[in-house]
Amino acid sequence: MFQKFNGIAIEFISSCVPSGEVDNSFFQSLLSEKEIKMFEKTVGIFKRRWASEEVTASDLGYQAAIEILNVNNLDKEKIKGLVFLSQTSDYKIPFTSNILQNRLGLKNDILCLDINAGCAGFIQGLSIAYSIVNTLNKGEKVLLIIGETLSKILSPYDRSTSMLFGDGASAILISKTENSTDESFFNFFSDGSKANAIMIPDGGYRNGVNENSFVSHSDEKNNQKSKVQLSMDGPSVFDFTLREIYPSILQLLTHFNIDLNVIDKFLFHQSNKFIIKQIAAKLGIEGCKVPINIHDFGNTSGVSIPLLISSFHQDFLNTNKILCSGYGSGLTWGNCLLDISNTEIFPIKIYKV
Secondary structure, rough: EEEEEOOOOEEEEEEEEOOOEEHHHHHHOOOOOHHHHHHHHOOOEEEEEOOOOOHHHHHHHHHHHHHHHHHOOOOOHHEEEEEEEOOOOOOOOOOOOHHHHHOOOOOOEEEEEEOOOOOOHHHHHHHHHHHHHHHOOOOOOOEEEEEEEEEHHHHOOOOOOOOEEEEEEEEEEEOOOOOOOEEEEEEEOOOHHHHOOOOOOOOOOOOOOOOOOOOOEEEOOEEEEEEEOEEEEEEHHHHHHHHHHHHHHHHHHHHHHHHHHOOEEEOOOOOOOOHHHHHHHHHHOOHHHHOOOHHOOOHHHHHHHHHHHHHOOOOOOOEEEEEEHHHHOOOOEEEEOOOOOOOEEOEEEEOOO
C-alpha cells in the first residue's frame, strides 16, 4: 500500500522518558559478563528507562503532550483529533485517548481514537493522523501520542526480551497547511502468518486469563515467562528485518521516483544496532546520516523514531527530508518520507515520580 499527502506537516515533536534508568549490570543473574559484553557489542543497548509501578504509558504521553500545548499562542480549540497509539494502554475499556482528551483540557468536539500497534506504530499512527488532518480545514490539527511501558509486560527471567525494551512516549502535532511543498510519502506491509513471532498469548479473548496464565514456563533455552508476559522468537524477527526492510524502502523510493541522495537523515526503528547498520549498508548510506540512540533507551517500540528525533534535536535544525522505517510485531513494517524543515523539536523531558 502506498500513500501520498500534500499540504500537511508536523508542527511539533516532544518526547518524555521516565527517570528510572536500568543499566546492564541489573541482568548479571541472567547473563555472564562475557555474554553482556557481546550483547552490548551486537545489539548496542547499554541502558534503558523503566517506569515505576504507578506510571503508565498515558502519564508519559501526557507529559510529552503538555510540552507542545504550553507553546505560546497555540490554540487548543484547533485540535480536532487525538490519536493514542500503544500496546500498553491504561485499560481494556475505556480507551485511553478519551482519558487524555479530558486530562489535556481539549474540547469535546474532537475525534478520539486508540490504536494497538507495535514497532511500526509511528509510521502507522502518522498515516492515520495525516488522513484525519487531510479532511480538516486549514490550521486545524491532530495530536498523535505514542506511549509504551513495555517493562510491565516483561519476564525478568527471559533473556530474549528482558534486556531489550525500554519505556517512553512522544507527542506529535500535525496540521493542515495547504502548502503544496509539504509532501509526505508512505508505504506499508504486513505478514499475519508470522503473528506469533511477537506475542502475549493470554489475556485477550482468544485465550482468556486463567489460573495457568500466571505460571512461569521454561522454553528450550531455559527462558522463563508466563503466558501474560511478552514472548518473542528473536531469530525469526531478526531474519525478517534483514530480509524485508531494505527492499521495502527501495519500493517507496522507486514508486514515487525519489532520489536516495535528497534524503538528509534515515531514522530506523531502534531494535538492534547490528540490524540498523546492515540496512544502512545495503542502502549505501553514510553513517552520519543514520542517528542511533538505542544505547541509552533500548527498544521503545513505536516511540523509538520520534524519541530518536528528540535525542538529536539540535542536529535536526538544518534537516529537511527524513526517511523513517518501522518494523516489528504483526509482523508489520512500513516507511515514510517526511519534510521536517518547519518542525520544532523539543529536547527529551525526564518524568520524575
